Amino acid sequence: MPSVVAINQRARSNEQKALRRQAVLTAAETYFLEVGFEAFSMAQLAKKTGLVKGTLYLYFKTREALFLTLYEQSLIRWSEVFISHLSGDMTSKAYAQMLYTTAMADGAFIPLLIRLEHVIEHNVAIASLIESKRVFQRQVAAIAAPTSTSLSLNAAQATEVVKTMGVLLIGATRSDQGPALDNEALPEDIQDLIGSFASEPLFVKNAVRIIEGIRAETGI
Amino acid sequence: MPSVVAINQRARSNEQKALRRQAVLTAAETYFLEVGFEAFSMAQLAKKTGLVKGTLYLYFKTREALFLTLYEQSLIRWSEVFISHLSGDMTSKAYAQMLYTTAMADGAFIPLLIRLEHVIEHNVAIASLIESKRVFQRQVAAIAAPTSTSLSLNAAQATEVVKTMGVLLIGATRSDQGPALDNEALPEDIQDLIGSFASEPLFVKNAVRIIEGIRAETGI
DNA sequence: TATATAAATAACCACTGGTCATTTATAGCT
DNA sequence: AGCTATAAATGACCAGTGGTTATTTATATA
Numbered sequence: 001m002p003s004v005v006a007i008n009q010r011a012r013s014n015e016q017k018a019l020r021r022q023a024v025l026t027a028a029e030t031y032f033l034e035v036g037f038e039a040f041s042m043a044q045l046a047k048k049t050g051l052v053k054g055t056l057y058l059y060f061k062t063r064e065a066l067f068l069t070l071y072e073q074s075l076i077r078w079s080e081v082f083i084s085h086l087s088g089d090m091t092s093k094a095y096a097q098m099l100y101t102t103a104m105a106d107g108a109f110i111p112l113l114i115r116l117e118h119v120i121e122h123n124v125a126i127a128s129l130i131e132s133k134r135v136f137q138r139q140v141a142a143i144a145a146p147t148s149t150s151l152s153l154n155a156a157q158a159t160e161v162v163k164t165m166g167v168l169l170i171g172a173t174r175s176d177q178g179p180a181l182d183n184e185a186l187p188e189d190i191q192d193l194i195g196s197f198a199s200e201p202l203f204v205k206n207a208v209r210i211i212e213g214i215r216a217e218t219g220i
Numbered sequence: 221m222p223s224v225v226a227i228n229q230r231a232r233s234n235e236q237k238a239l240r241r242q243a244v245l246t247a248a249e250t251y252f253l254e255v256g257f258e259a260f261s262m263a264q265l266a267k268k269t270g271l272v273k274g275t276l277y278l279y280f281k282t283r284e285a286l287f288l289t290l291y292e293q294s295l296i297r298w299s300e301v302f303i304s305h306l307s308g309d310m311t312s313k314a315y316a317q318m319l320y321t322t323a324m325a326d327g328a329f330i331p332l333l334i335r336l337e338h339v340i341e342h343n344v345a346i347a348s349l350i351e352s353k354r355v356f357q358r359q360v361a362a363i364a365a366p367t368s369t370s371l372s373l374n375a376a377q378a379t380e381v382v383k384t385m386g387v388l389l390i391g392a393t394r395s396d397q398g399p400a401l402d403n404e405a406l407p408e409d410i411q412d413l414i415g416s417f418a419s420e421p422l423f424v425k426n427a428v429r430i431i432e433g434i435r436a437e438t439g440i
Numbered sequence: 441t442a443t444a445t446a447a448a449t450a451a452c453c454a455c456t457g458g459t460c461a462t463t464t465a466t467a468g469c470t
Numbered sequence: 471a472g473c474t475a476t477a478a479a480t481g482a483c484c485a486g487t488g489g490t491t492a493t494t495t496a497t498a499t500a
Binding site for chain 2: 115130134169174175179186187202208209210212213
């Protein structure tokens with residue numbers, strides 16, 4: 001009764017099935033990091049896993065269901081890293097910078113987050129969607145607690161900061177999602193324009209403005 | 221020499237071709253508003269225009285090239301409406317509210333804006349991309365000028381406000397892009413969560429924080 | 441060792457965006 | 471008025487997509 005499922009073996013126990021499912025997810029994440037969301041094909045993923053396309057649909061109802069799971073995992077993973085980097089007393093700038101750095105360091109998190117509502121949530125069972133929202137809610141709470149002490153905010157303020165940071169992160173990192181125009185054949189004015197949307201300062205500066213704005217609203 | 225191109229006629233002059241191209245764009249926008257980005261198919265669009273799929277590719281190199289043009293047109297259209305609603309002296313809240321309202325009123329603008337970098341720009345000739353960025357730059361400048369007087373900011377601050385508002389708008393309207401779960405069969409905690417991301421207050425509140433943050437940085 | 445079960449398969453489906461050799465409307469010339 | 475060169479329009483075609491399902495087959499159990 002092997003607990004590891006080799007290729008060409010069948011996953012029969014629940015444990016084996018969970019293992020195979022996770023193996024698919026791991027392969028999917030690697031493949032996703034290679035080719036991105038749009039070029040990601042289920043047939044290719046099947047080849048990478050050594051399974052066949054139809055088998056993948058035994059483990060995930062749709063392509064988007066797979067991505068939703070990938071998103072949940074990356075959200076949890078990033079949250080834990082971010083929380084572990086929060087310290088007792090931080091400036092809003094240090095906090096924002098740490099949030100940005102840890103989020104960017106997780107290659108899958110932002111690209112998945114960015115496509116959540118537009119694409120991923122549109123081809124998923126409602127039950128999965130609800131489950132995903134609950135995971136989100138739980139992670140917001142998990143981050144809000146240390147945020148409250150790090151930034152000396154009350155609980156409601158900390159929760160608002162966390163939620164708002166997510167919103168800002170999505171907007172600010174948009175420029176990183178454009179095509180890779182590695183060749184600097186772009187005219188200078190366009191390079192300047194793109195440069196003025198560099199995601200890191202865009203995020204950090206506005207995160208600070210928002211956090212300080214929330215803090216200032218204390219007594220009102 | 222008719223200047224209007226009827227169906228089953230051929231567009232030969234440049235003027236006729238431009239007209240037909242615009243007719244395709246108009247049909248595309250209507251169709252887009254009906255079915256959204258993901259369900260939009262070139263074959264269906266062909267049927268709606270009375271042309272044939274291959275003919276569409278005479279006017280647009282790719283599906284995304286069509287969407288890029290639609291985006292440019294909606295950007296210009298919205299800019300003009302927004303500018304026309306700016307007055308000499310506005311609170312940052314009134315300004316933000318007007319920006320949000322006019323942007324939402326244009327059904328195509330935000331859904332296209334949101335997909336610009338992730339999808340649209342990835343299947344378009346570099347020349348078109350550059351052209352599109354120039355249109356963007358021009359509209360930012362066109363909005364920044366009245367913004368400067370409306371909010372009593374200097375030119376650099378006004379430009380930063382305009383650019384940052386775009387970033388925030390994308391993040392804040394994300395929740396509107398989720399699947400239409402009209403049925404209130406959602407559990408209450410999920411409804412509350414979704415409610416806490418209502419795009420309008422999310423945008424307006426944080427826009428004010430950012431504008432006031434930028435204003436406060438004047439003397440530094 | 442035989443059998444029931446369900447995991448895995450492979451052929452299949454309708455569809456997609458995009459291409460291109462062929463057809464044909466028509467502007468301009470004789 | 472009729473001819474011809476041009477290029478707009480067509481439709482058949484392509485490789486690929488996400489997803490389905492009847493069939494095969496590995497394997498736990500009796």
